[in-house]
Amino acid sequence: MKHLENKVVIITGAAMGLGLATAKELASKGINLTLVDYNEKGLAEAKAEINEDFPLVKIHTVVADVSNEEAVKNYVTETVKTFGRIDGLYNNAGIEGKQASITEYDINIFKKVIDINLMGVYYGMRYVIPVMQKQKHGRIVNVASVGGIRGVLNQVPYVASKHAVSGMTKNAALEYGRDGINTNAIAPGAILTPMVAEAFKQVNPEDPKAAETEYAQRNPAKRLGLPNEVANVVAFLLSEEASYVNGQTIAIDGGESNIYGNV
Template identity: 70%
Template structure:
């Protein structure tokens, strides 16, 4: 028996990185997938890739910007019209933003990070939760970060938004456990995705590989994480194997968040 057989799973930020990798692992486990992203072209490519590999996954794609409440409502409504339920929601879309110290951060960029990383996650929960309440079941996995547990130099708005997502996760878990909904968050360290490659370019524009190597050496495991390693954790949190984990911020970082 596959772990997510027949479950309807919505993934935001699904066109690349952790969202796409998780879509692949969910499809392997028999899920029906709704993939949401604002990058229309990459989303189409993701659908072609997945449909070729998993013709039974019934993949639906929806172009939407998670920072726009009306677009979030629309992707949830469209999913419900098509499938009549939502079993799992990976509230994953997010951006890192520019790297700068707090007092140097420009307000527009600051607000953009908060609008996507915090408000996008909140809007998603706001519209998905009533559907899960009516089913008396559901799993929500929010994307926080090691930056949602600790401070990170030059990433003030990112860290603030991810701490806020950790807070929303804990509160939602308390409020909806009696409705059969489990709400957890994953807190990855540095996982090799397009977002992290971009971060290394910002750290060392002349030699991003050097920044990557320095980052790896600081990690107790002496390497970066792989998207598939995160995807398998999300699959577990979406599956019936996970029945009593609720309101947790689960670090997946090779042990790095324990170091000082």
């Protein structure tokens, strides 16, 4: 993706899954990175893995829980101190919670999902946007989900939080488009990451692979997505080429969110 060289992007939830895949994609384009995660060991491993392939890319790691406002302030301050600017924020850290019906949902888990998926994304925007306003330029990609545009059985806080991410994305577009800041969201379907592997374990603890195969049959592509298929879209949205895309929630799901009836 052109025009990304010498830029600086913050990625939250960068130790594995979609965050790590996007970190590798951006590193391959020469982007310098601040990688944020609350998994300290995973974060160090991610940095080492990326630097092995892309030794010239500068990577700053910050251990932070995105649901902690002070920790978010700190990853923003650290990035500005290290690189002097922030061109992009990939607001990706999130959790699924446990699966249970609305009436049986554990309230503490509900609150935790909202704290991380909704408040974490909000804090990220809140503290990165002033830096981007001064630059008169910035790109934000918030991670929603198909659960941000559809209901998902037994995942009420996840669905609530991801609809909120899509809503906050629209607001950010309205409020900061004039400052040269474009904010979009992505809505991945089932992408093969550790989070999704865990979900299939919950659906069928005896045979998670069978749950995965069955799930894939509902998708027009008849397969799950791969992390790099998400990373490609994120890299585009973070680039200059997406200069007139603002406030959108883009499904990356093989077409699954369009289904009505059988495929």
